Structure formats: C-alpha cells, structure tokens
Amino acid sequence: MSDRLLPPNATALERALEDTTARLDAVPAEVIRTLWDPWACPVDLLPWLAWACSVDEWDDTWPEATRRRVIADSYSVHAVKGTVGAVKRALASLGYDTTLIEWPEDDPPAEPYTFRIEVDVMGHAVTAGTYAEIERTARAAKNVRSHLTGIRAVGRVDAAVYAGAFVIGGTGGTVLPWTPPEITVSGRSYAGAAVSMVSTLTVHPAREGA
Structure with a gap:
C-alpha cells in the first residue's frame, strides 16, 4: 500500500509539493506568525522574505542585521x-x-x-x-x-585629538666692568685770601778804624 495520495503519473513538482505540505504539521505555529516579520523571521528564510518584499539588492553574505534591515526598509524605499x-x-x-x-x-x-x-x-x-x-x-x-x-x-x-605645546623663553645680557658714575657736587662756594709779609734785617760787625 502506498503512503502517497498522488497517482503514479504525478510530476516531480507535484511530488515535491506533497512532500512539503506533509511537513506543515511539524512547523510550530509561533514560527508561522513570524514569517512576515523581518526582525523575527528565521534567518534561513530571509531570502524568501526578501523576494516577497521585492528587495532590489540582496547578498547572502551580508551580516544578518543588514539583511533584516534591508527587508524592513523595503516598503519605505518602494514608497x-x-x-x-x-x-x-x-x-x-x-x-x-x-x-x-x-x-x-x-x-x-x-x-x-x-x-x-x-x-x-x-x-x-x-x-x-x-x-x-x-x-x-x-x-x-x-x-x-x-x-x-x-x-x-x-x-x-573619529578619534580623540590631543594637542600639546610648551614655551621656552630667555634673555641675553652683557656684563661689563663696573664704572662709577660721574660725581657732581653742588653747594655754596666760599672764597678766602691771606697775606703774609716777612722783613729780613742783616747786621754786620763793625770794621776797625771806623
């Protein structure tokens, strides 16, 4: 007795559809509810969801987050x-x-x-x-x-920028030998004079016969 309902002359496509629908009972109901949600759809089914949402550009090598975002944004792009x-x-x-x-x-x-x-x-x-x-x-x-x-x-x-600066300053000078400044004396001026007179007297001895 055959476990198939299809006639012996069924096509390969019809047999494939039969095999697929036979497994529907094994699919959890909560998974079915997420099939049209790009953020909750099983990752293996994302390419089919992208096709259903008319995503123009698709790459299976994209990160999962990118694939989900492309599907989620598809409606707003097409709008x-x-x-x-x-x-x-x-x-x-x-x-x-x-x-x-x-x-x-x-x-x-x-x-x-x-x-x-x-x-x-x-x-x-x-x-x-x-x-x-x-x-x-x-x-x-x-x-x-x-x-x-x-x-x-x-x-x-994007990075932090650090800036630093420093300043070096100095002065130059020449050291010369010390030279006293010019001395200026101011005050009253007094003038004075003196005369000294000296008289000289010479006494000779008397001559004989004088």
Missing part, C-alpha cells in the same frame, strides 16, 4: 522609489550615509539629468565589490530619467 530619498534610504539600509548631488547643484553644473553620490564608507572595506554594490543599489532606487555619473567613497575617522 518613494525614483526620488533622491529612495536612493538615500536604500543605501542607508546597507549602512551607508549618502550625499546625492544632482546636476544643477554641482560646481560647475553637470550635464542635465545626471547626478553623483558621495558615500561615507566608515566601517566598510572599500573594494571593487563595494563600489559595485553601491552602484547597483543606487540604480535600482533612482528614476529612469536620471543617470549616475560618479561614486565617491569618503572615509571618515
């Missing part, structure tokens, strides 16, 4: 798809902070209906794959008319 906000939101889901410069805002103005983007790649390895991922995501979210002309990856470093 404004074709706008500047859609491009920024799509790249923000991948962890990129993006600045979009449209052609009239460029310096000098670029070709009409073109734009370029500057992406903060802090925390990401900048490789050819990084640029390709950014380009695919931006092209999927932009409008049909606009053309992406350039991608600039901007690295930002």
Whole structure:
C-alpha cells in the first residue's frame, strides 16, 4: 500500500509539493506568525522574505542585521522609489550615509539629468565589490530619467585629538666692568685770601778804624 495520495503519473513538482505540505504539521505555529516579520523571521528564510518584499539588492553574505534591515526598509524605499530619498534610504539600509548631488547643484553644473553620490564608507572595506554594490543599489532606487555619473567613497575617522605645546623663553645680557658714575657736587662756594709779609734785617760787625 502506498503512503502517497498522488497517482503514479504525478510530476516531480507535484511530488515535491506533497512532500512539503506533509511537513506543515511539524512547523510550530509561533514560527508561522513570524514569517512576515523581518526582525523575527528565521534567518534561513530571509531570502524568501526578501523576494516577497521585492528587495532590489540582496547578498547572502551580508551580516544578518543588514539583511533584516534591508527587508524592513523595503516598503519605505518602494514608497518613494525614483526620488533622491529612495536612493538615500536604500543605501542607508546597507549602512551607508549618502550625499546625492544632482546636476544643477554641482560646481560647475553637470550635464542635465545626471547626478553623483558621495558615500561615507566608515566601517566598510572599500573594494571593487563595494563600489559595485553601491552602484547597483543606487540604480535600482533612482528614476529612469536620471543617470549616475560618479561614486565617491569618503572615509571618515573619529578619534580623540590631543594637542600639546610648551614655551621656552630667555634673555641675553652683557656684563661689563663696573664704572662709577660721574660725581657732581653742588653747594655754596666760599672764597678766602691771606697775606703774609716777612722783613729780613742783616747786621754786620763793625770794621776797625771806623
């Protein structure tokens, strides 16, 4: 007696569907309730949830948090798809902070209906794959008319800055031998004079016969 309800001429797809539905009873009900929740869905089922939510860019090698965030942001991206906000939101889901410069805002103005983007790649390895991922995501979210002309990856470093300074000062001098200053005496002036007179008397002896 066969344990299958399908006829012998059933196709491979029909048999696969039978095998799949036969296991539904083994799936816990609480898991079924989480299938459409990007933050609670079993990680193995995230690719199917991404497909169901029309996620434009998907990579199974992304960290789990990134995959869940991309699915969660899918609705908001599609709600404004074709706008500047859609491009920024799509790249923000991948962890990129993006600045979009449209052609009239460029310096000098670029070709009409073109734009370029500057992406903060802090925390990401900048490789050819990084640029390709950014380009695919931006092209999927932009409008049909606009053309992406350039991608600039901007690295930002956050760190404490320490500054120090010191000052050395001094004076020079020449030491010369000490020289007394000129002495000036002031006061009243007195003048005086004296006369001394001396008389000399010579006494000779008397001569004989005088």
